[in-house]
Amino acid sequence: MVQLSEDILHKVIKKRPEISHKGTFGRVVLIGGNQQYGGAIIMSAEACIKSGAGLTTVITAEKNHSALHARLPETMVLAFWETTMIYQVLEQADVILIGPGLGLDKTAITLLKGVLKTQKAQQWLVIDGSAISLFSEYNLSLKFPSQTVFTPHQAEWERLSGLSFxxxxxxxxxxxxxxxxxxxxxxSHRTTIYDDAVSYYQNPLGNPGMATGGMGDTLAGMITGFLAQFEKGMDTIGAAVYLHSLIGDDLSEKNYVVLPTTISEALPRYMKKYAIERK
Structure with missing residues (x-):
């Protein structure tokens, strides 16, 4: 077992090169947010953008477009029905996140199957929320390339793995x-990361104030944003997990409840600090 510490942030987060452009920091596609749960994909997008992803496209129910653009004018947006353009942006993506607020209907399963079918060897795929539940709902195959990341809570992991609590x-x-x-x-209250390459990584941080709707959506967005711009692998995933809880712990010192959006708001400041401190 490897316990995550602040060292992982100094290792992963680095200064941006002087000569760079939007594409330098990754092209990301986020898919989710049906008519009921638009807030989920908006929180994921906010975390992704504020953690530094270069270009972010959100594919969501058309009902969510105005709210998304009002909060995050930096995003590009497509509706679920714009199939041709969806596959064009998926073709160009470095990292894809699917699941936050996606729902379990036919549109959701069609989008998930499309993403799984078209994932390329160089593309990373983060699967969260509703998309995890779809695997058990539709008995989808459960063998994936190593550049795929599932982000379940314990109940979702029970459905995905077949393991009871x-x-x-x-x-x-x-x-x-x-x-x-x-x-x-x-x-969980102590998030753990499992991978063949290491025994497992455990996050020692986190607090009850973070037990708030949207916290997992924010973490999924952070993981996606980190993978888009930093070296792709376990250390980068671990850094996103650790920083998410570190900010949450700092905020909990003065706040009874830690809102996911306040974590996203703090991201640029924290990342600047660790980029400067990197040795």
Missing amino acids: IEQTDENNRAQQALIGAKIVLK
Whole structure:
């Protein structure tokens, strides 16, 4: 077991090169937010953009477009029905996130199957929220390339892995991760990351004030934004997980509840600090 610490932030977060442009920091596509749960994908997008992704396109229900652009004018946006353009932006993406607020209907499963079918060897895929539930709902295949990341909470992990809460030991979780092939970010009061390359990473941070709707959507957006611009791998995923909780812990010192959007708001300031401190 490797316990995450502040060292992971100094290792991963680096100064931006003087000669750079939007494409230098990655092209990201986020898919989610049906008519009921538009806030989920908006929070993911905010975390992704404020963690530094270069170009971000959000594919969401048309009902959410005005709210998304009002909060995040930096995003590009497509509706679920714009199939031709969806596959064009997916073709160009470095990292894809699917699931926050996506729902479980036919549109959701069509989008998920399309993403799984077209994922390229160089593209990273983050699967969160509703998209995780769709695997058990539709009995989809559970063998993935290593550049795929699932971000389940314990109930979603139960559906994905078949392990009940009491069976979710580190040994059993590692065994199931090996069968699935993808990296697993198992969210809890002490989030744990499982991957074949290491025994597992454990995050020592987090607090009850973070038990708020949208916290997982924000983490998924951060992981996506980090993978878009930094070296792709476990350290980068670990850095996103650790920084998410570190900001949450700092905010909890003066706040009874830590809102996900306040974590996103703080991201540029924290990342600047660690980029400057990097040795």
